[in-house]
Amino acid sequence: MSSVLYDVPGPRAIVRNRILGVLTILVVLVIFGFVLWRFWVTGQFSAEKWYAFTFTRIWEQFGLATLRTLAAFIVAAIGAIILGFVLAIGRLSDHTWLRVPVTLVIEVFRAIPVLVLMILLYYGLPVIGIRMPSYWAVVIALVVYNGSVLAEVIRAGVESLPRGQREAGFAIGLRKAGVMRMILLPQAIRAMMPVIISQLVVTLKDTALGFIITYPELLYFARLLGSNAVLGSPLIPAALVAGAIYVTLCLALSYTAYVVERRLRRSPKLATGPAAPATDTEVLVAQQSLTRIEKGDAGGT
Structure with missing residues (x-):
């Protein structure tokens, strides 16, 4: 698989990203717990x-x-x-x-x-x-x-x-x-x-x-x-x-x-949904118009 915006990580990169994510969550929880502990020690609760x-x-x-x-x-x-x-x-x-x-x-x-x-x-x-x-x-x-x-x-x-x-x-x-x-x-x-x-x-x-x-x-x-x-x-x-x-x-x-x-x-x-499919009549009209244009171009050249 590939992406236009970035390289899709492989198995090792996925494991590394998960480890970094878990470590980040643990650090945030530790900081939050330390703040709560200081609140408790200083009698804020x-x-x-x-x-x-x-x-x-x-x-x-x-x-x-x-x-x-x-x-x-x-x-x-x-x-x-x-x-x-x-x-x-x-x-x-x-x-x-x-x-x-x-x-x-x-x-x-x-x-x-x-x-x-x-x-x-x-x-x-x-x-x-x-x-x-x-x-x-x-x-x-x-x-x-x-x-x-x-x-x-x-x-x-x-x-x-x-x-x-x-x-x-x-x-x-x-x-x-x-x-x-x-x-x-x-x-x-x-x-x-x-x-x-x-x-x-x-x-x-x-x-x-x-x-x-x-x-x-x-x-x-x-x-x-x-x-x-x-x-x-x-x-x-x-x-x-x-x-x-x-x-x-x-x-x-x-x-x-x-x-x-x-x-x-x-x-x-x-x-802006998808356009409705053209009918047979519309396709025929478009083909005839294209033929006339091509003949006109050929005649002009």
């Missing part, structure tokens, strides 16, 4: 450290913090997708006066870290007399950064399509806007869906940076709870609970993306 989580009020506050995280993520995700499409279309424009400024905007905002954008919006704007709530500072920073990244993702998806797709659209009388909207973008979105979802997961996790500008999201409350000396300063338990909530949200988002991708594959508009 003691009843005193988890005493705060026996109160219903604490779980209510965790729920409110999770809702604030989702509120920032949902608005930022929608805004980033819209901005990504707008910037991608501008980036693909044939007009230099539009393509160059859009390209400059994309490259600038992709290079600036999200945290720097949040700090500039929340602490920098008041210097010039503009005050912005921490929520909007988080959302706008996430929209600008992730929208710029998604613009490059969409552009790469469009440019990766065969050139014949675009030419076929022009051949049937569509303008560039119609070709982009009805032919190129649907295929690019379908091809780039895993990358788009991965970027949205990054957007969800980047909402945690909002605690630096005092936005009361999940990490902010976990840090606030962990520094409460009255409740025993349960920093590690609070971080574990917050981490479990983040993992649950990311898994839910990934599952949603999986469902969306399956529905896109089943969509009749996007289905």
Whole structure:
């Protein structure tokens, strides 16, 4: 057996790869066990450290913090997708006066870290007399950064399509806007869906940076709870609970993306099944057309 992408491993290579895989799993388990052991030795699993989580009020506050995280993520995700499409279309424009400024905007905002954008919006704007709530500072920073990244993702998806797709659209009388909207973008979105979802997961996790500008999201409350000396300063338990909530949200988002991708594959508009076999009449017409073309070529020569 052979592969176009790589050499298929032989019996020795398969055994070696399995041994390396087992060793890797053992190393990970040892490190994980060592961390759990240190937690146990330092009393992180003691009843005193988890005493705060026996109160219903604490779980209510965790729920409110999770809702604030989702509120920032949902608005930022929608805004980033819209901005990504707008910037991608501008980036693909044939007009230099539009393509160059859009390209400059994309490259600038992709290079600036999200945290720097949040700090500039929340602490920098008041210097010039503009005050912005921490929520909007988080959302706008996430929209600008992730929208710029998604613009490059969409552009790469469009440019990766065969050139014949675009030419076929022009051949049937569509303008560039119609070709982009009805032919190129649907295929690019379908091809780039895993990358788009991965970027949205990054957007969800980047909402945690909002605690630096005092936005009361999940990490902010976990840090606030962990520094409460009255409740025993349960920093590690609070971080574990917050981490479990983040993992649950990311898994839910990934599952949603999986469902969306399956529905896109089943969509009749996007289905590209095998072509139906030609009938005898179609074959006869094709042969007659080929004969006429060959006679015309012979006559011309």
